[in-house]
Amino acid sequence: MDAVFDICYLSSEGNNVEPDDIPKTKENVWVLGKKYSAIQDIDRIRRDITSIIWCTYRKGFVPIGDEGLTSDKGWGCMLRCGQMVLGVALIRIHLSSDWVWTPETRDPTYLKIIQRFEERKQAPYSIHQVALMGASEGKEVGQWFGPNTVAQVMKKLVVYDKWSSLVIHVALDNTVVKEDILAQCIVKNDRGDCSSAPDNLIVTDWMPLLLVVPLRLGLSEINPVYTEGLKMCFQCPQSVGVIGGKPNQALYLIGCVGDEVIYLDPHTTQRSGLVENKMTDEQKEMDCTYHCKYASRIPITVMDPSVAVCFLCRTRTDFDELCITIEQKLSAESQPLFEMCEKRPAHWGPNTADIDLQNTSLFTEFEDIDRQFDDSDQEFEIL
Template identity: 30%
Template sequence: MQYIYGTFIDGWYNLRFFLISYFQDSEKRLRQIPNNIYILNHVINDDLAVDQKMEKLKSLFEGTIWFSYRSKILQLQYSTLTSDTGWGCMLRVGQMAMCQQIKYFYNLSSSQELTELIQQFADNDEEELSKFMDRNDGDQTIQYKSPFSIQKIVVQTKLELQKSPGEWYKPNDILFVLKYLFRYSKYQKNLRMHINHENAFILSDVISLMFNKNGGDEEWLKEQIEKGQNDEFGVSIFILTRIGLDTCNQEYLKVLNDIMTYPQFQGILGGFPNKALYILGRVGNYYIYLDPHYVQNAQNYQEMENDRSSYTCQSIQLIDSNQLDPSMAISFCVKNALDLLDLWRRLKQTKSENGESFFMALTETHVYYQLAQSYYCVSDEDDFVTILH
């Protein structure tokens, strides 16, 4: 009976996925919007012929690795579940964001490189799970073939957050767990992961990770660049924020639209209320996203070697910016000091142009950073206000 019920639910999700794609007809809409297209760190100029624009967009969209619901997973720890259908959408969005950061930083493009990357997220990893559960956290030499598997995510989420399989994840939940698991990935050698939970970008925090030192400000960063000390590590940055109460503040959306044009922009963990999406970019007032709400069979490490077609989505979908849930995590990737300095200056420029509408606290050093609690301001627009002293 449970199998029949699960099959019915899986079928319903897949039917709904195709119906949304059919009735939305995103390609027709995209052909009619006379704007540049911004997707991850790419710009597709509007002066291109429509067919050329669509061809470039499809190439970039389909080249972004897609993780979706999976069924027939080995039974998850702490439950009887063998699928993440209905509850794992933010988990999958987090996997997509982590995967994109790695792919971008290391410039992974060959078939072998992409296969090895996707294998880091294999759903069935029975061989490694017992080793993971018996691990010694003090041993920093441990590496797993699939450190970001749903099994390891579930185990670590239960241990650290007391959240069981079947419960919905928030952006901070999945990012917290992925940051922990990242230490067991071969890709952590030259890349560091930074999460700010306080709706802020603190330059010194990122410098600390990049140069493995205690802080620094813009002047210090410029000095290092002049000395030729351009990088030590790259940094994957996630800023958790909220740009409204129940709906997005229109002024904050203008700022978000600007941020999505940055060359360091690597997507947003967001979506509708209780429906997580991985937002890749925008065209006009529409956001382009990958939807994890499609059910496929789980694959183990070896199966991925022979077929990774299920990690490519061909259904481009759009969401009107006014439908977006105001709670989100914005991601960037800086490869070196020059990249970090450029991102910092872009953020400062956006802040100077938008004043109070700039929704992110911005400061150079943690020493002078005193973030009062984030207050909900009851006003005509129901703004979410962050006060920086």
């Protein structure tokens, strides 16, 4: 990597010791639905992890909320995890699942994506937009978000960003309802008035789907009966990770190896700035702050039991294949993570949640435990 990249990753630890990010094991390493060899593919693993948009605490941005907060240190980690899931989804939709970032990358589509997460009020998925959308639903700026909350906020925000070409479905009550998803994702275009087309021809398009399934996998800690199901989620080609973490510390879980999960950690405070067209040295350095050189890992058993598993279905075929995986593998577990059904359960009533997103309040939380502000943080400065 070049000098700019190395400067970007000089943290307060100030050393270049090889990290223990991926264990030297014969077991398969799974990252966002891809299988790797820990021995043979270590460089490719790190390259692909570095290509993920890494969202962290920031400081020095335009004030948010009544208290005029200029940093999200201590309260924004779950919001940042939501941004990372959305970042992976947008990269896959608008670039590809095999896209690779380097410090020299100036692809205009990539820049358009990264600009959506900058600390600007106008950016569709900035900390300002995420925090204020949460506030409009009863979560004040600076208050803890759980996985379900951040999923509901993202679902609302994508409605206002037509370029993203994405719909988000948040499953309720551990149940994925095919009928509701198809109603959201299948777009019928009546092109019967085209002179070259047969009368009343209906052309069906598929809107890319980000499926988020909030789950509670135990009371105060993860129940071991769910660990195999969780590993299967990371192995699905449609996987875009899991929003979860340790108690009081949200982490973006991107994969697994053995009985450990691999994650990107938002608990690093970086200064705010703009990438824009990535022409100046300062803009290049700012772009580097959105990419983490190494991932970390923890045992599955120490995870917080509140999680949200996330899948991206770019096409109808992706969705159909995911349904088969859920029905044949995940549902075959002795204690399935969640269920899938064809029709909406009668006792749920009509599905109005996706018709009028602006007037709904879907913040049913499993996470309303007494959360403390997270004080875990590494200061991180660009030199």
